[in-house]
Amino acid sequence: MKKTFVLFSVLLLVAFVLAACSSEPETIEVEVTRIVEVPVEGGAGPAEAVTFEGGGDTLAAVQDRGILNCASNAALPGFANLEADGSYTGFDYDFCRVVAAAVLGDSQAVEVRPTTATERFPVLQSGEADVLIRNTTWTLSRDTSLGFDFQPTTFYDGQGMMVREDSGITTLEDFEGGSVCVQAGTTTEKNLADVFRKLGINAETIVFPDNPSTTAAYDDGRCDGLTTDKSGLAAVRTQTSNPDEHVILDVTMSKEPLGPLTRHGDNNWGDVVMWAVNCTIQAEELGITSENVDEFLGSDDPVVLNLLGIEGDLAQAMGLENDFCVEIIRQVGNYAEIYDRNLGPDTGVFIPRGLNSLYTEGGLLYSPPFR
Numbered sequence: 421m422k423k424t425f426v427l428f429s430v431l432l433l434v435a436f437v438l439a440a441c442s443s444e445p446e447t448i449e450v451e452v453t454r455i456v457e458v459p460v461e462g463g464a465g466p467a468e469a470v471t472f473e474g475g476g477d478t479l480a481a482v483q484d485r486g487i488l489n490c491a492s493n494a495a496l497p498g499f500a501n502l503e504a505d506g507s508y509t510g511f512d513y514d515f516c517r518v519v520a521a522a523v524l525g526d527s528q529a530v531e532v533r534p535t536t537a538t539e540r541f542p543v544l545q546s547g548e549a550d551v552l553i554r555n556t557t558w559t560l561s562r563d564t565s566l567g568f569d570f571q572p573t574t575f576y577d578g579q580g581m582m583v584r585e586d587s588g589i590t591t592l593e594d595f596e597g598g599s600v601c602v603q604a605g606t607t608t609e610k611n612l613a614d615v616f617r618k619l620g621i622n623a624e625t626i627v628f629p630d631n632p633s634t635t636a637a638y639d640d641g642r643c644d645g646l647t648t649d650k651s652g653l654a655a656v657r658t659q660t661s662n663p664d665e666h667v668i669l670d671v672t673m674s675k676e677p678l679g680p681l682t683r684h685g686d687n688n689w690g691d692v693v694m695w696a697v698n699c700t701i702q703a704e705e706l707g708i709t710s711e712n713v714d715e716f717l718g719s720d721d722p723v724v725l726n727l728l729g730i731e732g733d734l735a736q737a738m739g740l741e742n743d744f745c746v747e748i749i750r751q752v753g754n755y756a757e758i759y760d761r762n763l764g765p766d767t768g769v770f771i772p773r774g775l776n777s778l779y780t781e782g783g784l785l786y787s788p789p790f791r
């Protein structure tokens with residue numbers, strides 16, 4: 421796809437504008453000088469709000485096809501890694517595999533559709549994907565106007581700011597008169613305008629269409645800072661030419677609960693994705709892993725027997741096999757295994773679990789009962 425960009429700069433003083441390139445439906449009020457790189461051909465336009473009559477039956481479609489079409493991220497270390505053989509790995513992709521294991525009994529039966537921030541919503545709305553699992557923040561407008569349902573949060577995040585260590589910038593106030601690189605079609609762009617307005621900071625926001633162009637611009641010194649979800653910052657820091665030269669400020673600008681989305685109206689499919697994610701959390705709560713799941717099949721704990729489908733037929737109410745959770749755990753692992761494999765201390769992107777710990781360990785992860 422040929423990309424041509426028009427560069428323009430405007431000073432907007434308490435003006436209402438429609439976010440260029442943005443998939444967000446709302447108008448935003450900004451008080452910053454804003455330079456926008458606008459794709460003038462071949463770019464994805466704003467997502468249309470879509471109402472789904474009856475919602476279809478995505479579960480039946482996936483079962484007939486034998487493959488899950490999963491929209492995810494194109495390039496975000498730890499969350500979406502393009503491997504040398506053309507396959508994808510990462511935290512978000514593992515949750516695609518969780519859904520495929522639940523529905524098809526085969527975690528490899530996934531066709532991945534890498535998407536940028538601007539592409540992701542039309543791809544799900546149009547039916548090109550069955551589910552979107554890609555660092556997407558649960559917001560009211562996405563849940564309503566864009567016609568989606570958010571399934572359980574898989575990563576609790578917040579927006580952060582990265583700067584060059586030698587820049588002397590240690591607080592957001594230090595951005596007065598400075599500039600920030602940000603990606604279009606994200607919550608990030610609007611949060612930044614809100615935070616700067618609240619703090620009375622006049623700074624330039626420079627908007628780019630995807631992660632590689634945003635990171636490259638920051639790395640080339642075009643902006644004093646780069647802002648996105650803190651998970652994204654940990655990932656893009658590894659993509660700069662010298663990661664040690666960059667620091668992530670100790671500020672959190674927003675709440676960014678990230679998780680899977682399904683189309684509004686297909687409630688059963690939403691339930692399938694919801695309980696597939698819950699299975700990974702409940703398995704961690706019970707200490708069931710890919711290594712020991714077979715030992716638990718003979719457990720005498722009724723809670724374990726319900727989760728693994730040894731007793732009862734809970735899963736049939738949503739059209740799944742009773743042992744769907746066994747397949748998830750055996751083939752992909754529990755939440756802790758998925759986290760550690762992609763974001764743990766032995767990975768290049770280590771992100772401490774923090775809020776993404778179980779509720780019993782001070783975090784926010786909590787599965788409703790499999791009952």
Ligand SMILES: N[C@@H](CCC(=O)N[C@@H](CS)C(=O)NCC(=O)O)C(=O)O
Pocket residue numbers: 493494495496535536537555556557603605606607608629630631632648649652653656676678
């Ligand atoms: N969570 C935010 C931001 C998500 C987002 O798209 N972040 C960017 C910056 S880290 C990204 O993943 N870009 C990857 C790409 O476009 O390839 C949202 O839902 O809007």
